[in-house]
Amino acid sequence: MSDEKPIQKAELFISHLLRWGVFTCALVILIGWLSASNKMIMAGLFLLICLPIARVFGAALIFLKQKDYIYVGLSVYVLIVLITSLFLGKKL
């Protein structure tokens, strides 16, 4: 199938993004926990919360590179709704 290769590339990219993201968050939270630094834990948790949003953004970029415009549109839509809901949440 012709659409097999690009999706595998996208998968590899997203997998790496998540792996390194998770590793960084875990490290920051762990150091914060061991040194009883609440600020550092909160920074690590903040990074963790940002990770899924970064993942949607990453997906949008990779689909753009592959000229898969339907999925660029879908990812950008999800990204916009996510950011909107973050602001909606701030108001509540």
Place this chain on the structure above:
Amino acid sequence: MVLISIFAGALGSILGLGGGIIVIPALTLLFGVDIRYAIGASIVSVIATSSGAAARYVRDHMTNIRVAIFLEVATTSGAVCGAILSAYIQSRFLFLLFSLLLLQSAFTMWRRGDPEKKELSELPGKGHPWAHFLKLHSHYPDFHLGKNVNYFVENVPLGFLYMFGAGILSALLGIGSGALKVLAMDSAMKLPIKVSSATSNFMIGVTAAASAGAYYMKGDIKPEIAAPVALGVLIGSYIGAGLMTKMKSHLIRKIFIFILLIISVQMGIKGFGI
């Protein structure tokens, strides 16, 4: 606390749920944590389960990224509608409705038995025309069967509608709704249970992140509680994701039905306000 979180992360990543069903009761009942901070920690655990397991599922081609992104359009839109609706709807009634829905789903899933057995021999299937257009069909490596399994995606509009509903419910009830996501993909769209679980896993992080910002800013996320939970869940989800790919689909399905019943009872209790 770390041990329970590891367990929650492992179970959550195998079944495509957030682990809130374990984290919230464990924190409130065993450790006497205020429900407000327990919910905050549970939101963190959902994101940790999702991101921790997804790194592996995506690499192993277990997650269907296209299905995930397509359905995220429905869940995020639903979540915004839910947030707006929340001013007008009584959540008590919804908890009861949700409880009954899960009970009914558990029953139909149990009666359906082991569809993968039949579907494997019935391939190639037909698939829904939208799924052709959106290039949703794919295959996944089943390490238990030791081969690649092709699958076709059915009933795309129905699945989309389910997901929209799941988004509304998660905003109204403050639940991750991973169970509904798995049900929509498994029962409506006829995806294999492992793909449904992995893809749900991928999606719940996004759903949770949308509301996590609000909890973070309200101060519901307490570092001294969330740190051990997040670390434990991350470790657990890594272990769970390794196990799931090797497990028998039928076993995953059985555990899932069991957990559905537990959530149904939990939601029922909330609905009756006991």
